[in-house]
Structures are given as structure tokens and as C-alpha cells.
Amino acid sequence: MVQPLDINRETPSQTAGPYVHIGCIPTFAGITTIYPEDLGLSPFSDGAKGDLITITGSIFDGTGWALRDAMVESWQADAAGNYPGQPGADPSVTGFCRFAADKDSGEFTLKTIKPGPPGSQAPHIALWVVARGINTGLSTRIYFPEDDHGSDPVLTRIEQRHRVDTLIAKKTGDARYRFDIRLQGEGETVFLDM
Amino acid sequence: MAKSSRLMPRDQTAHPRAYWPDYKTSVARSPRNALLSLEPTVTEETGPVFGHDILGKYDNDLIQNFTQGASLAIGERIRVHGRVQDENGRAVANALIEVWQANAGGRYRHVKDGYFAPLDPGFGGCGRTITDDDGCYEFMTVKPGAYPWPNRANDWRPAHIHFSLFGASFGQRLISQMYFEGDPLIRLCPIAATIEDQGQLDRLVAPLDMAASRPMDYLAYKFDIVLRGRRQTMFENKPEGL
Numbered sequence: 526m527v528q529p530l531d532i533n534r535e536t537p538s539q540t541a542g543p544y545v546h547i548g549c550i551p552t553f554a555g556i557t558t559i560y561p562e563d564l565g566l567s568p569f570s571d572g573a574k575g576d577l578i579t580i581t582g583s584i585f586d587g588t589g590w591a592l593r594d595a596m597v598e599s600w601q602a603d604a605a606g607n608y609p610g611q612p613g614a615d616p617s618v619t620g621f622c623r624f625a626a627d628k629d630s631g632e633f634t635l636k637t638i639k640p641g642p643p644g645s646q647a648p649h650i651a652l653w654v655v656a657r658g659i660n661t662g663l664s665t666r667i668y669f670p671e672d673d674h675g676s677d678p679v680l681t682r683i684e685q686r687h688r689v690d691t692l693i694a695k696k697t698g699d700a701r702y703r704f705d706i707r708l709q710g711e712g713e714t715v716f717l718d719m
Numbered sequence: 720m721a722k723s724s725r726l727m728p729r730d731q732t733a734h735p736r737a738y739w740p741d742y743k744t745s746v747a748r749s750p751r752n753a754l755l756s757l758e759p760t761v762t763e764e765t766g767p768v769f770g771h772d773i774l775g776k777y778d779n780d781l782i783q784n785f786t787q788g789a790s791l792a793i794g795e796r797i798r799v800h801g802r803v804q805d806e807n808g809r810a811v812a813n814a815l816i817e818v819w820q821a822n823a824g825g826r827y828r829h830v831k832d833g834y835f836a837p838l839d840p841g842f843g844g845c846g847r848t849i850t851d852d853d854g855c856y857e858f859m860t861v862k863p864g865a866y867p868w869p870n871r872a873n874d875w876r877p878a879h880i881h882f883s884l885f886g887a888s889f890g891q892r893l894i895s896q897m898y899f900e901g902d903p904l905i906r907l908c909p910i911a912a913t914i915e916d917q918g919q920l921d922r923l924v925a926p927l928d929m930a931a932s933r934p935m936d937y938l939a940y941k942f943d944i945v946l947r948g949r950r951q952t953m954f955e956n957k958p959e960g961l
Contacts, residue, residue, distance in 0.1 A: 533806045533945045535733045537919045539896040540742075540910060541881065544829045548819025548845045548881055554829055556843045559784045560775065565767070587747040594831070600766065600889040608765040621767035628830070643761050651762050653892055658744030660735040660913045662894060666762075682757060708748050718729060718754035719763045719890060 538662065541655035543594045550596065550623055565623035568601060568637045573617035575604025575638040580667065580694060580702045583631045584654060587709030591631025595656035598623050599635055599667075606641030606648070639669070647677040649692075654706060664717045667704050668693045679717065688715050724949045726759045726890045727806060735913030742909040743870050763890030769815040771849050778847050781820070781860035785843030792842035794823025794861025796937040799880065799897070799925065803854045806948030810854030814946070817883040818858060819845040825866030825876075834866055859937065865904055877904035877911065886946040897942045898924045 546554035550563040583591040599622045602608050603615035624633050640648045650667040666679060670693050674680045683689050691714045694702035706714045737749035777784035782792045799818075803811040821827045821844065824836030828844050842861065850856045863878050879896045886892075898905050905911050905924065914920040922945075931939035 531808065533804065533808055533948070534919065534922075535730060535806055535947050536893065536895055536922060536945045537914045537916075538734045538893060539881075539913070539923065540745075541883075541894045542896075543831055544819065544827045545881070545894075547827060547829055547843075548817045548883055551819075551843070551845045556785070556828060556845060558787060559843050559845060560778070560847075564769070564773070587751075590747075592748070598892070600762065602762075608761060610765060610768065611761075619767060646760060646762070649762070651889060653889070655894055656748065658742070658746075658748035660737055660739065660742070660745060660749075660910075662892060663750070678760060679755070679757060683755065688752075709751050713750055713752055715752075716750050716754050718731065718756040719759045 538660060540657060540660050541596065541662070543657040545594075545596045545655055546625060550625060553625055563623065565598065565621050568599065568620055568622040569618045571617065573603070573638050574615050575641075576700060578637060578639045578700045578702060580635045580637070580704050582633055582704040582706065584626060584633075584656070584706040585708065586658075589710075592626050592656050593628050593631050595626045595633075595654060596623065597625070597633060598653045599637070599650050600653075601637065601640040601650040602643045602648075604638055604641050606643045608643065642672070645676045645678070647672045647674045647680065649677075649679075652706075659708075663708070664719065665706065665714050666692055666717065669702070670694065670696055683715055691715050724951055726764060726888060727948050727950050728756070729947055732916070733919055736915065739909065739913045741871070742913055745913070759890050764888050766885060766887060766889040766891070769813075769849060769885065771813075774847070774849060779858035781818070781842065781844065781846045781858065784846055786841055790841040792822070792861050793839045794842075796859070797862050798857060798859050798931060798933070798937050798939040799942055800855070800857035800928075800931055800939065801925075801942040801944060803850050803856065803884065803944045803946060805886070805891075805946050807951075809948070810850075810852070811886050811946055812850055812852045812854055813887075814850040814854070814856075815847065815885040816850065816856050817845065817847045818860070818880050820860065820863040820880045821866055823861045823864050825864030836864065836866065862899070865902075870909060874909065875904050875907070877902040877908050882942075882944070884944060884946060891947045893946060895944075896923060897940075899940060900924055900926045
């Protein structure tokens with residue numbers, strides 16, 4: 526026998542299910558009498574420093590169908606690469622946003638400030654994807670095509686170099702990007718355990 | 720001496736399988752490649768902060784919040800309470816908990832829910848609270864009903880309340896479900912079964928807690944939650960900024 530290790534196990538995840546909107550973005554779901562507004566409506570407010578960008582995309586299942594019921598959360602640094610709470614962080618950047626796939630088209634839109642590089646990492650936005658059929662929320666990141674990725678600890682660790690592209694948004698216009706997430710199959714997005 | 724406090728690696732064996740054929744929607748929505756496991760960076764070590772000032776008077780009272788106290792929801796009145804701690808056994812204070820659920824008849828107030836159990840005009844189905852300094856929380860609600868769902872030919876969800884939790888960092892993010900002691904539908908449910916470790920599944924089943932109930936008013940269920948922990952060490956050679 527040995528001494529017992531005094532460590533708890535994490536509570537197991539369960540799927541967020543098809544009605545995650547009720548709990549996390551109830552106003553989006555048409556429930557408007559409980560809270561004044563949904564949390565995470567925007568990751569910044571007026572006066573935030575940096576470039577305003579718009580990222581659109583869809584989340585595709587293994588058959589190529591865009592999910593209509595997914596919810597995504599994003600977390601990012603401000604334009605200088607500082608996270609809220611860190612010294613020097615832009616007080617107009619909360620860094621957190623919630624957005625849902627459109628119930629008809631499956632497309633999502635994230636309007637935000639382009640993040641700066643946190644330390645030696647390349648600029649990125651962390652995403653957490655939940656939906657019916659996803660038993661544990663999936664983590665991934667959006668990177669940008671114009672940045673130097675040479676010292677980024679995530680992108681440099683992807684063995685199959687062609688899969689790096691799954692984490693890099695495509696520039697579609699002035700301050701506009703597209704970032705599609707593929708849960709399975711050809712072009713499957715790299716998901717992270719960090 | 721200053722101690723480092725980094726997130727411990729996530730024990731993926733504590734969690735459900737992503738691919739679970741009996742839960743049909745998971746078949747096409749589960750990645751086929753392995754997750755890329757890396758040390759957490761500042762991105763995962765930080766996270767959004769929610770203050771107690773966001774909470775309204777009725778936010779943690781699902782019996783009253785949809786009508787802001789004008790009427791009461793229909794159903795078995797229950798209080799759900801518990802404590803949030805991390806894997807190291809430390810209380811997680813100021814954790815935002817959001818809950819959502821079906822009404823007493825098993826119907827969600829959602830455009831996609833077409834079950835013919837009626838909506839309750841006094842029930843919205845969501846609430847939120849923030850843990851206190853000891854990691855404790857509570858909310859009032861009605862016990863949700865079981866309901867059928869399109870999966871195999873005759874699948875029913877056990878009564879459950881969805882829980883969403885924010886710890887102190889984005890890397891601790893968790894969504895789960897609370898089940899109720901004694902529900903025979905738990906062992907038939909393919910979503911519950913995605914957690915193969917029976918001991919882990921048991922941790923989602925809240926016991927009836929008569930000591931926390933109130934005579935002639937409500938029953939109580941106790942649901943404790945553990946979030947991913949942090950290691951504490953004086954030995955740390957990780958470069959700054961990662």
C-alpha cells in the first residue's frame with residue numbers, strides 16, 4: 526500500500542445539446558424577460574484600440590453538412606497581445622464572445638479587434654465549440670494568414686504540415702476573413718487539448 | 720517563495736467518448752484525428768471575468784425569473800445546491816454557473832423543440848449564479864420532465880439540468896448535465912452512456928438532500944462539481960509569455 530493521492534477527478538462533460546442557446550444566449554433563443562442581454566455579445570466596446578475585423582464561417586460535420594445548432598465561444602488578447610486582467614490590457618476589450626450558427630444557413634459571424642501576439646505566440650483567437658453530438662467541447666484556434674507563425678508553439682507542433690492550414694483563416698477582403706471548422710473527414714480541423 | 724500555478728493537463732479519461740454510435744449525432748460530429756496535446760499557454764491560463772454585478776434579483780430562481788416574480792412555474796419545486804472545487808480540492812470562487820432545462824412536462828422553450836407537452840407560461844428554463852468565496856452555489860427551479868428524442872426508435876432523456884461552468888481560465892471551461900437520484904432512465908440513456916466509467920457517470924447523479932430541503936416548500940438535490948485543477952510548484956522553467 527502507498528499513501529493515497531488527494532486529487533479529485535474532473536466532473537465529466539456531457540453534450541451541450543440542441544438547446545444550448547436557452548442557457549447561454551437566451552435572448553438569441555427568444556427568451557427576453559430574464560436577463561437584460563446575453564453575455565458575450567461583443568468582445569470589445571467603443572474605444573477599443575486596433576483594427577476591426579469580421580470573421581465568418583461554418584462548422585461542418587463529417588458529411589459536409591453545416592451545423593445549424595452549434596454555439597461557439599471565443600477568447601482573445603487585445604491589439605497589443607495582452608489578455609484582460611494583464612498589465613496594460615485595453616480596458617475596452619473583454620476578449621470574450623459567444624456566437625451561434627445561423628439556424629437556417631449554419632453560418633456564424635464574429636466581429637472583433639484583431640488580436641496582437643501574446644508573448645512569442647502568433648496572434649490568434651481561441652475557440653470552444655459545443656453542439657448536439659459533441660460530447661466534450663472542442664477547442665481550436667484561428668490564426669491569420671498575414672502573420673509570422675514561425676515561433677508559435679501550436680502551429681509549429683503540428684506534424685502533418687498540410688493540417689496547419691486548418692487553423693489559418695482565409696482573407697476574403699479588406700478586414701474580412703473566412704474560417705470554416707470541419708469536425709471530421711477531409712480537411713478535419715486540428716482540435717487542441719491544452 | 721513565489722509558487723507557479725499552471726493548469727494541470729486535462730485527464731481526458733474523465734470525459735465521455737467523442738464517437739459513440741448509440742448517440743447517433745456523435746457519429747458525424749466526432750473528430751477522427753487525435754487531439755493535439757500541448758502545455759497550456761497564457762491563452763488557456765486566462766479567461767473572462769464575470770462579476771456578481773451582472774446578476775439580477777431572480778437570476779437564480781427559475782420558478783420566478785421568466786415572469787420576474789409575477790407568477791410561479793408549474794412543477795415539483797426543488798432547490799439545487801453544491802460546491803465547485805478544482806482537482807486539487809480548492810474552492811473555485813466567482814465561478815459563473817449557467818443552467819438550462821426543460822419544463823416539468825419535458826418541453827424546452829426553444830423553436831426547435833416540437834414535443835407536444837405544453838409550454839408553461841410561467842417558465843423560461845434558464846438561470847445563472849456565481850459561486851461565493853467557498854465555491855458554493857444554489858438555485859431554485861422545478862424538476863424537469865423526461866422527454867422522448869429522435870435517436871433510436873424509442874429513446875428518452877432522463878430528467879436533467881444542463882450546467883455551464885467558467886472557472887478562472889478558459890482552459891477550465893466545462894458544460895455538463897446533472898441527473899437525479901433514482902431515475903431509471905439514466906441507465907437507458909445513450910448520452911449518459913458516453914461516459915463509460917460508471918464512477919464518473921455517478922458523479923453526475925445528484926442525491927436527494929433532505930437536510931437542505933424546506934418543509935412544506937421544496938425538496939433539495941446536491942450537485943458538487945470539480946473543475947480542472949492547477950499544479951503548484953516552486954520548480955518552473957517555462958519561458959515567460961507562453
